Amino acid sequence: RIQILFEDMSGTNSRRSEPQGGGDDPTETQNSSSLPNSWEQLDSSSEEYLDDVKEFVKEVKQDLGEDLHWSDVEFNGDLSMGVLGILSQKLSTLNEEDTRLKITFTTSVLMQVFKVYAVSAGHACLPWYFLLTCPPLVAFRIYSYLKIQYHFFCLDYCYFGNLAVLLIMMFAPGDPQLFILQFCIGNGLLYTGAFSFRNSLVFHSVDKMTSTYIHSAPVLLTFGVRWFPKEASRYWYKSFPTEFSEWNVKWSVIAPLVFVLCHALFYTVLVYGILKPPAHVITSYRYLKGKAAVRKLIPRPRFYHFIIGQVVVVMVMTAVTIVTYTYYLAHLAQVLLLLAVVTWNAAGYYVDVFRMSLVRQPKVKAKEN
Numbered sequence: 001r002i003q004i005l006f007e008d009m010s011g012t013n014s015r016r017s018e019p020q021g022g023g024d025d026p027t028e029t030q031n032s033s034s035l036p037n038s039w040e041q042l043d044s045s046s047e048e049y050l051d052d053v054k055e056f057v058k059e060v061k062q063d064l065g066e067d068l069h070w071s072d073v074e075f076n077g078d079l080s081m082g083v084l085g086i087l088s089q090k091l092s093t094l095n096e097e098d099t100r101l102k103i104t105f106t107t108s109v110l111m112q113v114f115k116v117y118a119v120s121a122g123h124a125c126l127p128w129y130f131l132l133t134c135p136p137l138v139a140f141r142i143y144s145y146l147k148i149q150y151h152f153f154c155l156d157y158c159y160f161g162n163l164a165v166l167l168i169m170m171f172a173p174g175d176p177q178l179f180i181l182q183f184c185i186g187n188g189l190l191y192t193g194a195f196s197f198r199n200s201l202v203f204h205s206v207d208k209m210t211s212t213y214i215h216s217a218p219v220l221l222t223f224g225v226r227w228f229p230k231e232a233s234r235y236w237y238k239s240f241p242t243e244f245s246e247w248n249v250k251w252s253v254i255a256p257l258v259f260v261l262c263h264a265l266f267y268t269v270l271v272y273g274i275l276k277p278p279a280h281v282i283t284s285y286r287y288l289k290g291k292a293a294v295r296k297l298i299p300r301p302r303f304y305h306f307i308i309g310q311v312v313v314v315m316v317m318t319a320v321t322i323v324t325y326t327y328y329l330a331h332l333a334q335v336l337l338l339l340a341v342v343t344w345n346a347a348g349y350y351v352d353v354f355r356m357s358l359v360r361q362p363k364v365k366a367k368e369n
Contacts, residue, residue, distance in 0.1 A: 101204040108203040119220050119335075124234035126224040127169060130217055134166055141210050152271060152283040157263050157310070158214050161190035164259065165218040173233075176241040180251040181259070183226060183325055186218030187334065188256055188317040189310060194338055196288065200345035212342050223335055227328050247322050256321075260314050264307050272303065 118125040138159060145151045168175075168182040193199070194215035202208040224232045225240045233239040245251075277283060288294055289301040298305055324331040 104206050104209075105204040108201075108209050112201070112203075115220065119224060123224040123228040123231035124236075126221050126232055127173075127236045130166065130169065130221045133213070134162055134217065137210050137213055138162065140206075141214075144207070149281050152275075152277055152281060153287075155267055155271060156193075156284050157260065157267075158190050158193045160263050161185045162214060162218060165221065169221070173236065173238050173240050176243070176245040177251050179222075179225070179241055180245060180247065180325070181255045182218075183222045184252060184256040184318065184321045185259065186222045187321045187324055187331075189260060189314050190215060191219055191334070191338065192313055192317060194342060198345050199342045200349055201342050202346050202349050208346075216338055216342070219335060219338060223331055226325070226331065247325055252322055252325070253318050256318060257311070257314055260310060264310060268303075268307070 114125075115129070118129055138154075142151065142154045145154055165182050165186050168178050172178045194212065197211060197215075199212040199215055200208050201212060226244070229240045229242050229244075271277065271283065285303055285306045288306065294301055320334070324334050
């Protein structure tokens, strides 16, 4: 009866308003508004009934993620009204969450449309887009991750890479040598984060869209500046390089490697030398070492494997960035590959949700029958 009442109140089950064949029970033709009355007629002292309600309250507490207590349910002669109060709180929370998800979904889709325009035609928008979106999104990420104790992720290379790309764009946009470093940072190790952390274009999730942004925005910015410098400079306070330097060992190989090693030293000393996070707090190393692919490659991964892996990836991506820096089609292919991967990951997410809905549908039909 608890399940039937909840389904009626949430609007997911309308069968109670229609007669069902094959039975003479008058409750078969009751609508949702009359169900609470039938609850009041039950013997609230029944141990079985009380156990059902206690189990229901426990499930609601888990769904809401709030501090609901068994004492919140009123027992003064009307047990059902206490349960109805919890139901009302749950449904109110779900309605607020639905609105937030719709706003996030709409904003994310519109931002993707804008980025398509900026990368394909409106290249002058790219510097301002990065400047106006990167600081608030990273700040919100730090705030939200502090609440769930994921804040050590915000000390990763990807965040410092975004900071370096932003600072070069703001304070030395016309320096062709620093642009090579900026290009290698944005299209190197930072680029691979979208693959290792399975970024996805899940439009209703602020967290997933922010992760995708952190690993893709520098790629899009450097693409516009590298291949359309005049258009990208149109509304910026200073022109980007109109003649780019050829790739060289100093700025294409050594400088990005030094940047990674400096961050690795800083991260190791701060996180594992000073802060020393407890075992239950997640860091990038702890997250990645739990992945099946890593376990297959290294059965017992250690932190030094994590650092060595970063250096190896940097060296591999150095060769890639030399090619993508030199050839337009190669860089375009790199951008399209990133888009394809985050879209594929999002498709897997949504298909899994739809599959669960299809799996549950026969069960719901059987229950109605």
